[in-house]
Amino acid sequence: MYARQSRYGIDNWHSTMHSHYFTEVLLATDGAGELQLTDRTIPLRKGAGVIINPYVLHTEYSSHQQPLEYMVFGVDRIRLADLGRGPVEVAQYRDDHGELQPLLKSMVHEYAERRTDSAIVLNLMVTAVMTMITRDRWQMLPANSAQIPREAQLLKDYLDNHFKEHMTLDDLSVTLHIDKFHLIRIFKESFGDTPMNYVGTRRLAEAMNLLRTTDYSIGQIAQITGFDSQSYFSQIFKGKIGVAPATYRQLAHRSAHALQET
Structure with a gap:
């Protein structure tokens, strides 16, 4: 490539x-x-x-x-x-x-x-x-990436561009004009995950990036990345990452500081 x-x-x-x-x-x-x-x-x-x-x-x-x-x-x-x-x-x-x-x-x-x-x-x-x-x-x-169905790639591209927005499988089905059960199946077969789990992963990844690189509050980051509330964001973040968002920010800043001093 x-x-x-x-x-x-x-x-x-x-x-x-x-x-x-x-x-x-x-x-x-x-x-x-x-x-x-x-x-x-x-x-x-x-x-x-x-x-x-x-x-x-x-x-x-x-x-x-x-x-x-x-x-x-x-x-x-x-x-x-x-x-x-x-x-x-x-x-x-x-x-x-x-x-x-x-x-x-x-x-x-x-x-x-x-x-x-x-x-x-x-x-x-x-x-x-x-x-x-x-x-x-x-x-x-x-x-072989050429074997990925066009509909699966279309869905992934849409999720990558809109993951911060509120969405449901029904919303995706209407927007892309594809049956939602078909969406789940082809996405899982192509990328090893369900569409909504992938959205959650993208939101967490963006939240981690914002915690690391900005001074936005936890509540602001929760809102920016599409979570319904700060408490829900903190709950999901700790469950998936293993530490609370504030703790992750502290650890990330320490790591960045140590990296800059090396």
Whole structure:
């Protein structure tokens, strides 16, 4: 899909929770930062890598003192699974001996140059890198995004754009002109979750982002992200994340402060 090298910059770095329909592979090459998921963070230091499966909400944060640098590529039609436990959201790996970094640099260069037969070269490079990362630990499963029904993708796009709004399955059915039971089935088959559970996940992810990056009150964040009340928001947040919103904000600020000091 792409291969590039990135470095933190205050003017061009946007830490917003997002997901991709393909698998993303990232390797930190310098500096310090962390990968934010909906329920945890993963430290990113030189030699640390992560593989993010399709449709997993995430974003990256960087230390101001040690700007994060990384190489990243996107690859379609595969997803990672644990050999013993099945599909995972994110897999961590290490490149302590520097074996992968030259290969990723070659991928970035090849993608930028777009010379004759670059697609063939890049596919071979991806196969080599993914095999080196996953052997003896994970397995690569087929995940052809082209097989996702148009109606399921249409519904996901709508939910991503309107998750802060009040909605019910009946509302979605009327808006998209699709039977609600059909909506539930195709969404579950395509993305492994029900539409309303996905809305809840998106709301929590946005709430976590606002708790971390703004001074909005808990009540304001509850209202912005579409929860019916502050008390309901706090109840759901603690049940899913494990701590109250105020506690999460304190922990996130401590983590950010420590990251900036590294």
